[in-house]
Amino acid sequence: MQFSSSGDKPLYAVPGMEICEQGNFSIGSGCYSNHSKIYASLLGRVVFHQVDTSSLQVCVVPVARTTTSTLRRSAPPTVGDVVIGKVFKVTWRAVVVDIFGTEMELFRYPFRGVIRLADVTNLKTDLHHGFRTGDIVRAQVVSLGDPQAYYLSTNDSRFGVIYATSNAGYPMEPCNENEMICTKTAIKESRKVAK
């Protein structure tokens, strides 16, 4: 349940504006607390969410913009997001992926992700049998990783290669969990295929 402050006029907040005393409120996005008071940190509307029967969560929701900057998502991927990327490099222990979007929307800036050997299941052989440069993969973000890349995982049957081109240059279709077949030459190649 979501309701704005008392009255029909919405409560707008400026960064630094005091919203309320800490009390029973928990802090959501767009606020911070200092000396048992809750302040807004974003420019937007103050919204109170009912988290459970006793407590309310305070959030500040920025006003939606309709300019070019909302055509793509500018916020970076968070842990648990399912992202889509293109394989950039395959080494013996990691697959480096250029993340360009989630399933719903594209990112404004490409991020770098890495699928490490431990995060790819069912592969007793090396990563070259699961991924090749240029494949499009679907993976899940497991952690923020190191300063160079996010850590991704294809540990589930949902995740893995969703599109690839064969050595002959034609697109491939999945035939089972571990193989894809080229549409033109009917040669099978092994990939970690997503369902």
Add this chain to the structure above:
Amino acid sequence: MLFQRYGPCLEPQSSLEENYQRTRPNNSLRSLVLNTRTIADAAGSGYVELGRTKVIAAVYGPRPPLRSSKGGVENAMKGRLTCEVVKSAYCSYSCESTRSQIGKGFSEEERLLSIRLVRAFEPILLLDKYPKCSIDIFVVLLEDDGSAFTAMTLATSLALADASIELVSIVASATVAISPKQEYLVDPDKTECEQAIALITVSLPLHATQLCEIYHIGKLSAEEWLSAVQLAVEVAQTVGNSMCQFLLQEMAKNEPSNQ
């Protein structure tokens, strides 16, 4: 005199030093114009006019850092703030050029302004909420008629709020000049800045209890310094309140009416 001017002087007659008269009261600001969303491509942008001083600021981010920072994992877990200030080629009224070579890199003054902006805003942004990301601020000084850094701080504040970057507070700023006649001139323009014996610029986050930057150039006694800073803080508070009112009005205007 803080600054000595050399070279040909092609300003309009009215701003030559000997004939200069301040037309407004010592305590008053020049006309303030604020605007946001002027740059469509940027995450947020702000435009400020203080009298004839004009500044535009754009904020991009949070985005992956363009230059990978050194310093390991701990530094990467916090966001990074970078800033580039550019003084446009037509910003000053005289035709002397402060760049040693036009079009090559940043001049020393621009680098100094960039560092000051970064240092002023670094405690203001909640950078912990943007790990492994960089927030980039680009500021262009379009016309410099005194109090340029004040206008830059205001424009950057507007741009950051417009970009929905989490801030501790909105930052406002004010400049006070002490004239040779020992008067405190609020929001000096270029001639007053150059004639002044001291200049104090103060940046303060509105809803916090500390200043984020004091910039002082010139020679002042301790009591004069204190009263100048207090005056600047009061002026910055009024400017900041106008900025907050402006931002609230813009939000109310842009909200769809059925909410």
